[in-house]
Amino acid sequence: MASLEDLYRLRRRPAVEKTIDAGFKLTSALLAIVVALVLLFILYVVFTGALDSMGRYGWRFLVTSNWNPVKDEYGAFTAIYGTLITSLLSLLIAVPLGVGTAIFITENIIPRPIRSLIGLMVELLAAIPSVVLGLWAIFVMEPFIRPGLEFLHAVLGWLPFFSTPPQGPGIAPAVLILVVMILPIITAISRDALNQVPIKLRQAAYGVGTTRWGAILNVILPAAISGIVGGVMLALGRAMGETLAVTLIIGNSNTFSWSLLAPGNTISAMLANQFGEADGSQVSSLMYAAFVLMLLTLAVNILAQWLVKRLSLKY
Amino acid sequence: MTYPTSSTSINGMPDLSYRYGSRRNLISRFLSILAALFSVIAVLPLVAVLAYVLIKGGSMISPRLFTELPPAPGLSGGGIGNAILGSILVTVIAALIAIPVGVGGGIYVAEYSRGGTFAQFIRFGTNVLSGVPSIIAGVFVYATIVATRLFFGNSYSALAGGVALSVLMLPTVIKTTDEGLKLVPNDLRRAALGVGASQFVTIVRITLPSAFMPIATGVVLSIARAAGETAPLIFTALNNNFWPQDLFSNFWTKNNPILNPISTLSVLIYNFAQLPYEPQIELAWAASFVLLMFILVINLLARWLGRFATNSI
Numbered sequence: 001m002a003s004l005e006d007l008y009r010l011r012r013r014p015a016v017e018k019t020i021d022a023g024f025k026l027t028s029a030l031l032a033i034v035v036a037l038v039l040l041f042i043l044y045v046v047f048t049g050a051l052d053s054m055g056r057y058g059w060r061f062l063v064t065s066n067w068n069p070v071k072d073e074y075g076a077f078t079a080i081y082g083t084l085i086t087s088l089l090s091l092l093i094a095v096p097l098g099v100g101t102a103i104f105i106t107e108n109i110i111p112r113p114i115r116s117l118i119g120l121m122v123e124l125l126a127a128i129p130s131v132v133l134g135l136w137a138i139f140v141m142e143p144f145i146r147p148g149l150e151f152l153h154a155v156l157g158w159l160p161f162f163s164t165p166p167q168g169p170g171i172a173p174a175v176l177i178l179v180v181m182i183l184p185i186i187t188a189i190s191r192d193a194l195n196q197v198p199i200k201l202r203q204a205a206y207g208v209g210t211t212r213w214g215a216i217l218n219v220i221l222p223a224a225i226s227g228i229v230g231g232v233m234l235a236l237g238r239a240m241g242e243t244l245a246v247t248l249i250i251g252n253s254n255t256f257s258w259s260l261l262a263p264g265n266t267i268s269a270m271l272a273n274q275f276g277e278a279d280g281s282q283v284s285s286l287m288y289a290a291f292v293l294m295l296l297t298l299a300v301n302i303l304a305q306w307l308v309k310r311l312s313l314k315y
Numbered sequence: 316m317t318y319p320t321s322s323t324s325i326n327g328m329p330d331l332s333y334r335y336g337s338r339r340n341l342i343s344r345f346l347s348i349l350a351a352l353f354s355v356i357a358v359l360p361l362v363a364v365l366a367y368v369l370i371k372g373g374s375m376i377s378p379r380l381f382t383e384l385p386p387a388p389g390l391s392g393g394g395i396g397n398a399i400l401g402s403i404l405v406t407v408i409a410a411l412i413a414i415p416v417g418v419g420g421g422i423y424v425a426e427y428s429r430g431g432t433f434a435q436f437i438r439f440g441t442n443v444l445s446g447v448p449s450i451i452a453g454v455f456v457y458a459t460i461v462a463t464r465l466f467f468g469n470s471y472s473a474l475a476g477g478v479a480l481s482v483l484m485l486p487t488v489i490k491t492t493d494e495g496l497k498l499v500p501n502d503l504r505r506a507a508l509g510v511g512a513s514q515f516v517t518i519v520r521i522t523l524p525s526a527f528m529p530i531a532t533g534v535v536l537s538i539a540r541a542a543g544e545t546a547p548l549i550f551t552a553l554n555n556n557f558w559p560q561d562l563f564s565n566f567w568t569k570n571n572p573i574l575n576p577i578s579t580l581s582v583l584i585y586n587f588a589q590l591p592y593e594p595q596i597e598l599a600w601a602a603s604f605v606l607l608m609f610i611l612v613i614n615l616l617a618r619w620l621g622r623f624a625t626n627s628i
Contacts, residue, residue: 008508008514013513017513017515020513020515021513021514021515024514024515024518025423025427025514027419028419028420028422028423028426028427029423029427029428029433031415031416031417031419031420031422031423032419032420032421032423032424032428032433032437032489033420033437034416034420034485035420035437035440035441035444035485035486035489036436036437036440038444038482038485039440039443039444039447041455041459042447042451042452042455042482045454045455045458045459046451046454046455046458049454049458096353097353097356097357098357100349100350100352100353100354101350101353101354101357103350104347104350104351104353104354105354109347109350109351110351118354118357118358121358121361121362122357122358122361123614124361124611124614125357125358125360125361125364127539127540127543127610127611127614128361128364128543128607128610129542129543129544129545129581129606129607129610130543130544130545130546131543131545131581131584131585131588131603132364132368132543132584132603132606132607133364134585134588135584135588135599135600135603136363136364136367136368138588139596140363140367141363180360183357183360187357211339211340211342211343212343212347213342213343213346213347214339214343216346234446237446238446240448241446241447241448241449241450241451242448243448243449243450243545243546244545244546244581244585247585248585248588248589268448268450268546271450271453271454272450272546272549275453275454275457275549275550276549276550276553286454287454287458290450290451290454293448293450293451294447294448294451297446297447297448297451298443298446298447300446301442301443301446302443304446305439305442
């Protein structure tokens, strides 16, 4: 925009106008800086809050799983494991569903009105507050899927992942509610990415005689992959930080178990549960856990932005 | 059924007609059906959640829901009036902070520093900030405002909750302002500068009004998002079982309701969902109904605004 401003500067301007312009520019620049400051300040506050606990427990905090406020012993491995396993598993389920839906509503498989209806419904799904989904998960979804989980335990109980009988809240229902939460993000972003693939690419593919899915798999998906991967990473970040729906359904147990059917914990669920009533070294330990969560989501988000830049094909 | 298997026909030219039974067409059809199935699975939760909230919560709707306080645990009756009022109050506080800061920052990024390093940096920061988990915003505000008793020595307060929500709204508002202003054609700016308007006047009188609809759409959506947030409110706004008292007569005192803990719909749902009492769980469903209706109406409003946005420029 330099040219426009240069043109403007050539004009003789009264002093008042210069002052107003400069003042407005400065004000808006300061407001823009607020974003960066807030981000840095969040990092600073969480980091300094965690320092005490970092000094006391060090790396052991990340790999031990005893959480005992009475004895002042803290190890967040249960929560870290819960955060990673719930977000990765939910991603594993949500990616095929989300990308499949996105393909279904962008390629000419069904008439336009139905397509836009599905699109609208998925967008509304994104708008449902997490706490409402959590309420639904406790009282509707979990009783509904429990027979399925019991069956899993009966058949695959010899695997450590299914070694405990389902007892209501647990990691598996939390994974499913996370799928519901991140599906709309993946679908919406994949849909936008697919819509941006130039029509000529499709026409060329059909012109050389491919089938619809030949075109989708070999031409359209590779062209849209940067956007889709970006959306998936964004969804991963969201899944890691998602709090309320997970808190209500995961069981909030601090005892570690490999089993997906047992109650577990995530960092954000732990914060939601304990932060209000914590004091002393527990606050510091929770801050440490918050700092770990912050670093995880920051890494995922920055990686997402980098991947989008790196993978984007230019047409 | 039989289908031609050879691919040659008339005049030795390959047969270009669609063969129903060929492997690649079967695969293609199978994948289409799979994608349809995935879409159905994706939409199913929405239908289920909506149906449950509408049936369970909708049947509770009555005037007393909006005018009465929640009952003591285990007792039935009562309403969620204070939570509705509290949700509105906290969301308004968040919007009052996030909209000026976000729109101002967006103006700088889009109008003054379009492709500059600073704009790139702010855009990057905005994206990173929008990825910060909402509960971290709560922890941040707890440590800076609640624990330090920054406002009049009060700890948990509606104001702290509003600040936490504004942290979550800020990136969305900046991003929508930035995108909205980018849509305004440069000719408009040149024309305004050409007839002698100052840069300030150009932005305030020409560019911003042209981008009003897209910006308004984004802002309205971010307000809906903030209204449904719970995590940052649990330990900033906390909860309160009573009505907010006299906002205006207590404005400059410690007793001002925005400086004290306040009840919000989302925290009420969270708290009541964990109680073992049936009446409280019913109230949680009713609160979900009110919250969901509010958010759906706002979303439809934003869509309606968005339609004007694409037509006006």
